[in-house]
Amino acid sequence: MSVLSQGYATSGVVEEDILIPLLARLTTISTLLDSAAAPPGPADPEGPPPPASAASDSKLRARELLEKVRREMVQLEGVFRRIDDAEKRIRYSFDPVEQHLDDALQHEPPDAERIHAGLLAVNTDIVAIKASIREAYNLHSDGGGGDESFIPPPTQTQLSAQGAGMVMAKKMGEIHRGPQMNHLRLVVGGLEERLRGCVLCLAAFPEGAVIKKRLLIHWWVAEGFVRSADEGKNRFDELIAKGFVVPTPTALCGTVHRCTVRPWMRDLLVSVAKHNGFLELNADDVAFARRACLRGGKTQPGFSAAVRAIYNVGQKYVELDERWFAGKKDLRVLQLGQWREFSTHEQIANPMDSHIEISGVERFRDMESCKNLRYVSFRGISRIESLPDSIGKLRELVVLDLRACHNLEELGQGITKLDRLEYLDLAECHLLVGMPKGLGQLTRLEVLKGFVVANINSRDLCHLNELTKLEKLRKLGIVVGKMAVPTEDEFLKLAEFKALESLKISWGVLNSAKNGNAEASPRRRSVATMKYALPPNLKKLDLHCFPLADFTQWVRPTGVKKIYIRGGKLTTLGDEEGWEAEVLRLRFLRDLQCDRGRLQRLFRKLKPENTEIHECPNFIPGIDAGESAETNAKIEEIVTCNEVASEIDIPPQS
Numbered sequence: 124m125s126v127l128s129q130g131y132a133t134s135g136v137v138e139e140d141i142l143i144p145l146l147a148r149l150t151t152i153s154t155l156l157d158s159a160a161a162p163p164g165p166a167d168p169e170g171p172p173p174p175a176s177a178a179s180d181s182k183l184r185a186r187e188l189l190e191k192v193r194r195e196m197v198q199l200e201g202v203f204r205r206i207d208d209a210e211k212r213i214r215y216s217f218d219p220v221e222q223h224l225d226d227a228l229q230h231e232p233p234d235a236e237r238i239h240a241g242l243l244a245v246n247t248d249i250v251a252i253k254a255s256i257r258e259a260y261n262l263h264s265d266g267g268g269g270d271e272s273f274i275p276p277p278t279q280t281q282l283s284a285q286g287a288g289m290v291m292a293k294k295m296g297e298i299h300r301g302p303q304m305n306h307l308r309l310v311v312g313g314l315e316e317r318l319r320g321c322v323l324c325l326a327a328f329p330e331g332a333v334i335k336k337r338l339l340i341h342w343w344v345a346e347g348f349v350r351s352a353d354e355g356k357n358r359f360d361e362l363i364a365k366g367f368v369v370p371t372p373t374a375l376c377g378t379v380h381r382c383t384v385r386p387w388m389r390d391l392l393v394s395v396a397k398h399n400g401f402l403e404l405n406a407d408d409v410a411f412a413r414r415a416c417l418r419g420g421k422t423q424p425g426f427s428a429a430v431r432a433i434y435n436v437g438q439k440y441v442e443l444d445e446r447w448f449a450g451k452k453d454l455r456v457l458q459l460g461q462w463r464e465f466s467t468h469e470q471i472a473n474p475m476d477s478h479i480e481i482s483g484v485e486r487f488r489d490m491e492s493c494k495n496l497r498y499v500s501f502r503g504i505s506r507i508e509s510l511p512d513s514i515g516k517l518r519e520l521v522v523l524d525l526r527a528c529h530n531l532e533e534l535g536q537g538i539t540k541l542d543r544l545e546y547l548d549l550a551e552c553h554l555l556v557g558m559p560k561g562l563g564q565l566t567r568l569e570v571l572k573g574f575v576v577a578n579i580n581s582r583d584l585c586h587l588n589e590l591t592k593l594e595k596l597r598k599l600g601i602v603v604g605k606m607a608v609p610t611e612d613e614f615l616k617l618a619e620f621k622a623l624e625s626l627k628i629s630w631g632v633l634n635s636a637k638n639g640n641a642e643a644s645p646r647r648r649s650v651a652t653m654k655y656a657l658p659p660n661l662k663k664l665d666l667h668c669f670p671l672a673d674f675t676q677w678v679r680p681t682g683v684k685k686i687y688i689r690g691g692k693l694t695t696l697g698d699e700e701g702w703e704a705e706v707l708r709l710r711f712l713r714d715l716q717c718d719r720g721r722l723q724r725l726f727r728k729l730k731p732e733n734t735e736i737h738e739c740p741n742f743i744p745g746i747d748a749g750e751s752a753e754t755n756a757k758i759e760e761i762v763t764c765n766e767v768a769s770e771i772d773i774p775p776q777s
Contacts, residue, residue, distance in 0.1 A: 145196060156185055213255055220248045221369070221385065311395050320348040321358050322367055323401045325384050326392040327416050327434055328462075333371060333381050338462055341522045341546070345455045345498035346431065352545070352569070367392075375706060375735055414456075417441065432456035435479070443483035454493045460502030460524060477527070479504045491516040500524040502548070509533040515540035526572070527551040534559050541565060545595075549573030556606055557584035563592040572600035572627070576607040591619045600627040607631070611653050618656035626658065629667035630691070657683070669693050672714070680704070688712065702726045708735040709742070718743040 224245060311322060321343050328334050340355030342348075349355040359382075362368045368382040384392070396402040403412035413431050417438035426433060428450045435441065435458055448454075465477040481504050490496065491513040497520060501507060507528045514520075515537030523541070525531060526548045532555065538547075539561035547565075549555065550573035557577035562585040571593075577584035587609075590596065599620070603609070617626070655678045657664070664683045669691030671677055679699070680686060685706040694714045698721075705728050709715065717739075722729070736742050 152189060153186075156182060156189065209255075213252060216248065216252050216255060217386070220245050220252075307391055308395055311391070312399075317348045318358065318361070320346060320401075322362065323392055323396045323399070324348075325368065326389065326396040326402055327404070327414075327436060328384070328389075329436065330386055330389055331383065333383055333464070334368075335462075335464065336380050336382065341498050341500075341524075342432070342434075342456055342458075344521055347455075375708060375733060426451070429453050432458075434458045435460065435462070439475075439478070440480050440482070443481065443486040445486070445489070447486055448489040448493055451493045453495060455495055456498045457490075457493070457496060458498070458500045460500040460504050461527075462500075462502075477503050481506055487511050488513045490514065493517070495519055498522040501528055503527045505530055507531050510535045510538060512537040514538060517541065518543060520544055522546040524548045525552060529553060531555060536561065538562075539564055542567065544568055546570045547572070549575075550600055550602075556604070557581055559583070560585050560589070563589035566593060567595060568593050569595050570598040571596060572598070573602055574600060575602045575604055576609050576613070578606060578608045579610050579613075580608070587613050587616045591616055593620075595622055596620060597622050598625040599623055601629070603628065603630045605631040609653065614653060614655045616656075617658055620658040621660065623658035623661060625663040625665070626661055627665035627667070630670050631668070657681075663687075665689075666691070673697060675699060696721075696725060698725075700724055700727070703728060705729060706733045708737075709739055710735070710737040712739045712742075714741065715739050716741050 224241065311319065314322065321339070324339060324342055325334070336356070336359050339359065340349070340352055343355050343358065344350075344352065349358055359368075363370050363379070363382070367388065368384055370379040371381040371383060372379050393404065397404070400413065402414045402416065403409050404416050404418065409415035409426055409430075411427050413427070413429060415426055415430055415433050417433070417435040419437050425446045430451060431453050432455060434456065441459055459479070459481065461477055461479055463477070469476065481501075484506050487507075488511040490499075490511075494517070496517050499517075499520060499522065502524045503526070505528075507525075508530050509532060510525075512535050514535070518541070520541050521543055523538075523544060523546070527550070529552070531549075531552045534549075534555070536559050538544075539559055542565060544565050545567050547568060547570065549558075549571075552573055555573075555575050557575050560583055571590070574585075574587075574590070577586060579586075587601075590599075617623075657678055657680060659682075661680070661683050663685040664680050665687040667689050669677075669688055672692050672694040674693060674695065675697035680702075682703055684704060686702075686704045687708040687710075689708075689710045689712075691712065692714060693712050694716055696715075696717060702725050704726055707722075707726060707729055722734075736744070
């Protein structure tokens with residue numbers, strides 16, 4: 124959450140949770156003062172009654188002070204409302220910035236003039252936002268370098284732009300509180316029930332979050348808001364078309380796998396979700412919630428017996444006890460794992476960010492009482508070494524996500540009884556040495572990630588030939604680990620996967636022998652001589668740590684539209700032309716010898732915007748690899764000159 128968002132939340136909490144209860148207490152004190160009797164004086168039957176002036180004076184002084192405190196409290200309430208309004212205006216003034224950037228990014232093909240115009244508009248909006256902040260908080264540039272000096276005095280040219288931006292920000296705030304927003308509330312409330320459920324699920328995620336389409340579809344399928352993954356994809360497209368979410372296209376090929384929700388839209392959805400009792404975001408109020416979000420802390424109260432979804436939004440430590448699963452017959456969604464995506468760089472820099480710790484993992488055996496569970500995610504959770512056999516009693520389970528459970532060593536036979544399972548993710552479970560035999564019985568399986576190729580001598584483990592029974596399998600990820608010793612023709616079975624559209628193969632350590640020689644073990648020889656085939660309808664091929672130097676020694680990916688190769692010993696793609704790939708990503712191939720011209724000859728359908736060459740130091744952009752060393756030296760000289768020129772403001776050479 125941004126600083127501004129935190130401020131917005133704080134001002135609202137102060138008014139609703141602190142000032143209003145305090146004003147209520149002042150009203151109670153006023154009532155007590157009205158009913159307070161004068162204290163009795165000393166008994167003297169013959170003398171005059173005791174004077175009541177002292178008690179009256181105390182009561183009068185208390186009344187005057189009470190009214191003074193009440194006036195000041197009301198003034199504070201007004202101050203916080205003005206702070207709230209100012210922060211809302213500032214927050215909503217970022218919406219046009221977001222829109223300008225989206226317009227610039229979504230133009231195909233890229234248009235430099237359109238991008239420049241969009242950035243000019245963004246710059247104008249940013250100047251206006253800074254002016255709004257300075258006006259709201261009385262910040263001035265003092266040249267001291269502190270936080271308050273980030274806004275320089277505006278130029279005369281910027282004043283009109285600032286005024287326009289402030290008017291826009293004010294207008295956004297008025298819209299948020301005005302009849303338009305009330306109309307939108309009515310629109311959301313009037314949606315068809317299942318579509319409304321899809322929309323209100325968005326309220327669970329934090330402001331500004333990038334949400335994967337897959338996560339939403341899994342939730343929708345589990346709750347019955349959609350009947351299938353394909354229907355979920357159509358619903359997602361419908362939410363984009365109706366403006367509920369903003370698509371985040373993949374940079375390489377423009378495919379939409381993620382989305383965001385604009386801040387004002389999220390505020391609206393949170394309001395509607397709370398009002399309708401659809402979702403509870405407050406961890407202290409989940410006792411009666413149908414859908415509960417875990418948002419922080421170490422423990423959580425008992426959930427309602429009627430809870431349908433438990434979604435871990437931001438809790439790093441979850442403590443399970445006997446109350447967690449007891450009596451939860453309506454529970455459909457159990458998302459205890461990590462829902463956010465973290466890049467490799469982010470995981471290395473902050474490994475604990477993607478890490479979730481569970482205490483009491485033995486309680487997972489109690490899940491068998493949750494007969495209606497359809498979606499379970501333990502992604503990124505530590506301490507899970509094996510799955511309980513009782514998981515096989517979850518006969519309604521459709522999605523099981525165990526990705527990055529780094530301590531997971533054994534799946535157990537229970538998983539082979541989940542005959543409704545459609546999605547199984549075991550990627551990055553590095554301690555697994557194989558899959559349990561019987562996995563081929565899961566005939567509804569459509570996605571299987573992280574299938575570990577076992578030693579051919581392991582009779583109790585699943586092999587690729589068993590997976591040929593999975594006629595609906597459209598996405599498969601295979602791991603050839605360090606301990607794997609497959610037969611030379613095991614991968615020929617891939618030709619029998621008629622429905623498979625996406626295939627990922629990851630090989631283990633390639634060689635570790637001294638002096639750079641390949642290992643001489645039988646296992647290493649089998650990897651080098653292994654025979655491969657590809658599924659006939661394959662559209663995407665993703666290879667990690669490719670073990671061969673010449674791609675032509677492998678199998679030609681005829682008809683494949685997307686090819687990703689990351690890491691390995693690849694030196695050449697060969698000279699055979701006519702590849703049909705339209706998207707190509709080559710990453711971390713230190714030995715690859717290639718150039719732009721050869722790439723264009725091999726991949727006739729490839730467009731520059733659909734090509735990524737990253738950390739391939741021997742790839743030569745723009746010229747043939749056979750150019751002379753003198754030409755290469757000249758290029759290096761120009762690059763160096765341009766870098767220096769950019770630092771001293773000299774026009775670069777062309």
